[in-house]
Amino acid sequence: MSSAMIDLILRATLDTLYMVAISGVIAALVGIPLGVLLYVTRPGQVLAQPAVNGVLGIVTNIGRSIPFIILMVAIIPFTRMLVGTSIGTNAAAVPLTIAAIPFIARLVEGALNEINPGLVEAAQSMGATPWQIITRVLLPEARGGIFTAMTVTLVTLVSYSAMAGAVGGGGLGDLGIRYGYNRFNPTVMMITVAILVVMVQGFQSLGDYLVRKSDHK
Amino acid sequence: MIRLHNVSKIYPLKGRRGGSPRTIQALKDINFHVPAGQVHGVIGLSGAGKSTLIRCINLLERPTTGSVSVDGQELTGLSRQALNQARHRIGMIFQHFNLLTNRTVFANVALPLELMGMKRAEIHQRVTPLLELVGLADKARQYPAQLSGGQKQRVAIARALASRPKVLLCDEATSALDPQTTGSILALLRDINHKLGLTILLITHEMEVVKSICHRVSLISDGELVEEADVGDFFTAPRTQLGREFLNDFLQLEPPRSLFERLDATPGERTHPVVRLAFSGDAVSTPLISRLARECGVDVSILQAKVESIQERTLGLMIAELMGPPAKTREAIDYLESHDLHVEVLGHVQRDD
Numbered sequence: 001m002s003s004a005m006i007d008l009i010l011r012a013t014l015d016t017l018y019m020v021a022i023s024g025v026i027a028a029l030v031g032i033p034l035g036v037l038l039y040v041t042r043p044g045q046v047l048a049q050p051a052v053n054g055v056l057g058i059v060t061n062i063g064r065s066i067p068f069i070i071l072m073v074a075i076i077p078f079t080r081m082l083v084g085t086s087i088g089t090n091a092a093a094v095p096l097t098i099a100a101i102p103f104i105a106r107l108v109e110g111a112l113n114e115i116n117p118g119l120v121e122a123a124q125s126m127g128a129t130p131w132q133i134i135t136r137v138l139l140p141e142a143r144g145g146i147f148t149a150m151t152v153t154l155v156t157l158v159s160y161s162a163m164a165g166a167v168g169g170g171g172l173g174d175l176g177i178r179y180g181y182n183r184f185n186p187t188v189m190m191i192t193v194a195i196l197v198v199m200v201q202g203f204q205s206l207g208d209y210l211v212r213k214s215d216h217k
Numbered sequence: 218m219i220r221l222h223n224v225s226k227i228y229p230l231k232g233r234r235g236g237s238p239r240t241i242q243a244l245k246d247i248n249f250h251v252p253a254g255q256v257h258g259v260i261g262l263s264g265a266g267k268s269t270l271i272r273c274i275n276l277l278e279r280p281t282t283g284s285v286s287v288d289g290q291e292l293t294g295l296s297r298q299a300l301n302q303a304r305h306r307i308g309m310i311f312q313h314f315n316l317l318t319n320r321t322v323f324a325n326v327a328l329p330l331e332l333m334g335m336k337r338a339e340i341h342q343r344v345t346p347l348l349e350l351v352g353l354a355d356k357a358r359q360y361p362a363q364l365s366g367g368q369k370q371r372v373a374i375a376r377a378l379a380s381r382p383k384v385l386l387c388d389e390a391t392s393a394l395d396p397q398t399t400g401s402i403l404a405l406l407r408d409i410n411h412k413l414g415l416t417i418l419l420i421t422h423e424m425e426v427v428k429s430i431c432h433r434v435s436l437i438s439d440g441e442l443v444e445e446a447d448v449g450d451f452f453t454a455p456r457t458q459l460g461r462e463f464l465n466d467f468l469q470l471e472p473p474r475s476l477f478e479r480l481d482a483t484p485g486e487r488t489h490p491v492v493r494l495a496f497s498g499d500a501v502s503t504p505l506i507s508r509l510a511r512e513c514g515v516d517v518s519i520l521q522a523k524v525e526s527i528q529e530r531t532l533g534l535m536i537a538e539l540m541g542p543p544a545k546t547r548e549a550i551d552y553l554e555s556h557d558l559h560v561e562v563l564g565h566v567q568r569d570d
Contacts, residue, residue, distance in 0.1 A: 116313070116315065118311055118313055118315040119315050119316075119317060121277060121311075121315065122309070122311060122315035123328075123332075124277060124304075125275055125277060125304060125307070125308075125309040125386075126304060126305070126309075126328065126329040126332055126376075126380070127300075127301035127302065127303075127304035127305050127329075127332060127333075127380075128301070128332050129301060132332055136328065136331065136332070137317065140317065140319050140320070141317060141318060141319055143319055144319075214319070215318075215319065216318055216319050216360040216361075216362055217318045217319075217362060
């Protein structure tokens with residue numbers, strides 16, 4: 001294999017990591033609070049707001065039901081407005097982030113749902129405010145579940161980022177299609193897939209480690 | 218210290234049929250008062266409204282009508298913020314402990330103090346003696362998952378005491394524990410009641426709990442308080458059928474089954490009364506049974522008997538058949554009642570002779 005080819009693979013690997021990292025971080029910053037909001041505004045919860053909960057639920061579901069490849073194309077004007085272009089890794093990070101937000105939100109909501117409601121009741125009996133319940137009880141108790149949610153999200157983003165190649169996003173998926181499939185180079189195809197496998201394994205192991213470290217259930 | 222006035226709680230039931238919304242009344246017009254320093258028990262079967270009642274005291278459940286006051290402060294009219302302040306003075310422990318799994322023992326006990334905005338150094342000074350009080354000073358850095366049920370409840374007790382409350386609410390605090398651990402937790406609660414003068418309200422379905430730490434007891438059934446008495450009186454002579462059932466279950470003092478089936482409600486020409494006798498105080502040490510034979514000419518066949526000590530009082534219980542002509546047995550019952558025995562005629566059996 002030529003050194004130019006190796007450079008290409010290296011470049012694509014970094015692009016993929018960059019897209020996954022930036023969209024993962026931004027989506028976590030928005031998605032985790034959204035997940036908390038989905039949980040605490042439920043009827044009977046500490047900030048019960050059935051109307052707000054209903055609207056948030058519908059918006060989240062819409063976000064989750066749009067196929068990623070369609071989302072990517074549909075928000076091109078928005079992407080262009082945000083990052084000035086619709087091609088490249090930055091441009092691909094926009095739809096990746098938008099797809100990951102509702103995904104994380106639902107997973108975080110599920111993690112919070114696992115918490116024994118008795119803990120919230122106990123905190124209320126101590127005179128905790130809703131904000132204190134969120135920051136001192138719900139988030140720390142769901143820590144393990146939130147790490148699991150982030151792991152699943154990152155793995156999903158790795159595979160979504162491969163599709164981003166379709167709009168000129170670059171990365172390993174793009175490389176695999178262009179060189180491996182279109183130019184009949186099975187070696188490149190195999191290598192990109194192998195790197196993706198290693199990447200996913202890495203995220204999963206890191207996630208598992210963090211869950212083990214942080215959860216004392 | 219705790220006063221409930223005309224408290225009712227009505228829950229709406231899901232689903233409407235026939236136009237009007239259906240409701241279920243969990244508490245009906247509850248009035249009661251627990252004086253400072255007392256241990257008051259509320260006993261009832263599951264579904265009787267015990268949990269709702271105790272949750273109405275710190276307003277985890279808001280009563281539909283009526284008012285709740287704790288330490289002279291009416292809670293039902295308070296703003297959210299003032300209620301949170303008031304809750305610092307009401308500790309609560311739960312059947313399933315409700316400890317935060319991702320906090321150490323120390324951090325669990327520190328939680329209510331953090332919520333109050335206390336400084337770290339001060340928290341440290343408060344938590345350490347509390348862990349000593351509940352006997353867990355050496356477990357401060359462990360997580361709840363590493364503790365036994367009894368130890369978890371001790372942590373929960375220390376946590377409930379951290380904000381120096383005036384009142385402790387115990388929601389079935391020993392129901393998930395084995396009898397031995399129950400004993401040690403009850404001893405700890407009794408100790409706290411003595412040492413700190415804390416007022417304790419507990420709900421339970423176990424007579425053992427009432428017997429060993431309560432001063433007074435209320436009986437709840439279908440959301441109503443049907444009986445309230447000093448514990449000694451309740452164990453001698455419950456006034457309601459439900460009270461008697463609880464007591465009989467606890468003492469396991471029932472007439473033998475074969476006899477029970479032969480019992481008639483009304484006396485006949487040739488029947489003997491079967492009575493349940495309860496006696497406390499002086500009567501325990503008086504040889505009443507032999508006197509009964511001598512002075513009334515009635516033979517007594519003892520079917521079951523038991524002596525229990527309920528806190529400082531000794532309590533005797535007996536199921537006996539009084540054998541003799543109807544006039545004599547009636548005289549015997551009067552004689553027993555005149556000696557402060559509580560006599561309940563369970564029924565009548567045919568004479569074999």
